[in-house]
Amino acid sequence: MKGLSLEVRVGLLVLTALVLLGGFVFMLGGIDFGEGYTVFVDFNNPGNIKPGAPVNVGNVHIGRVQNIEYRGGRMDPATGRSALIRVEVRLDAEYGNTIHDDAMFYVTSQSLLGEQNMAVDPGNPEHPRLAPGSIVAGVDPPRMDLALALAYELLDSISQLMREHREEISQFISGAAHIVAALDRTLAEHPDALGNMLEDLEQATHEANLLLHSARGTLEGPEVRRSLRNLDHSLASVAHQVDPLLADARSITHKVDEGLDAFGPEERRSLSSALRRASSIAERADSTLSDAQAITTHIREGHGTVGALLMDEEIYDDIQEMLRDLKHNPWKLFWRE
């Protein structure tokens, strides 16, 4: 350096600074000398991605976000799809053959707090390559801001609820604490009872298991299977017969309805009057039958002339002897000794 002139030394320093500045600008990626092509990705929520953000496959840089256009959700006739945001992406030409038309474009970040970038899943190699100028639908990132807002609202509601019902909640907690304390005391005072209870419970569980096992054995037995088969058959028959029966019933009901509809008001009045008369006649017949029954009973008990005539054996014998005598001596009908 000592042999260099003043001009060279100063010039070297300025040149170094200019090279550093130029290299820095070049590294920022604002200037791209490589060949590439442009595709468009539609999002409804592209997160916090910005123009200049890298586009990666895995961790390999394959392009850069050029522009972000707000479309306002209007329909694009070319795609038949409405999108809020359209992101213009420039992909390096050397990767063009590896990005296919079913590729997925999504927004992600380098780390938890990192700058957001666009990641690409290249798609199925059997599909054709993604053509320059294509418009594809991007995968929207999860709305953490929305989730946080909803969580905030929920927490706010809980907080308000607790504020408004502070006394009830306090009483509830106090009661629960009392119950726990009482339970603890009880358990401490009766440790044997708890042991017995647990043993009983274990025994009951064991027996329930046995019962279930045996019930399963019974249910899976041939009789139950046969009964179930018969029941199934019967139900099938019933199901088969139900439809015609229902059709008949429906037909009868229909006919009855038609018959009833045929009656006019005059006929209904006559029918009502006839029914009333029939009812009266039936009452009277019932009364007559009661009287006849009383007379019959009276006769059967041998009361009265007819009763005595029919039920008294002596009178019957006398009449029989008298008729025999008349048969042998008819003149007694006209002549009295």
Add this chain to the structure above:
Amino acid sequence: MTEASATLVDSGPSALGRLMAPVSAGVNDIAGLFRLLGRTLTLISQGKREQGALLEQMYIIGNRSLVFMCITMGFIGAIITFQSAVQSQRLLPDLTMLGATFIKLLVRDMAASLGAMPLATRVGAGIAAEIGSMVVTDQVDALRMCAADPVDYLVVPRFIAATIMGTAVLIIAGAVAILSGMVIANGVFDVNFHTYLNFSMVTLGDVGLGVTKMVAFCAAIAIISAQRGLSTFGGSEGVGTATTRAVVGSSFAIIVLNFFISGLGYFFVPS
């Protein structure tokens, strides 16, 4: 009113005058700075340069300051990276964005503002001491007697040299700060070199804003130091005072200019 009291009243400035004296001096000082800046820019626009003097000043201001500035900014970069990483780890053990955020901060602001401070002590003090010595030894008056403009002869070469070479030195020193930060991040916190050298957060606007600040700060250092040197009086003690005033004035100007340029950058180059 007695004669004595009347004498007292008439002998000194009023209370308001005493109160306003520093303000008035400050206003005059600033006005003097702007007059000198205007005169310097006018002379530069006229294009009359003595190449040898300019080259010598560029070498003194630039090359001679380079090692000092690189060492200083190297340490500053290492310290800021270390402290940022330590504080970040308290919140989240994720240092993938350490380099990206540090480079963004450095490019947009700190390479210029933090770098200009040591540059003011090195270059500003030198300019003020040199011109101040010439003033107290009557060399400036001799120039005037020879019909030479001291501003054209002394201030213009230093202004051009400081603006160009100061900016160049700050760019190189900024790069050194990035490298030192990268070494610390890798050596202490196991951050990969590629992960650290992440320029995704830096935009061309950030670079433009940073370079604008560097040019403005270096120009301010040259003008303020030259003005302090030209206003030197009182022998060697005055030279010392002028040097101190040059460093203090330059540092203050860097901070104030940083505030205003950052404010403009907030609107025109949002981060």
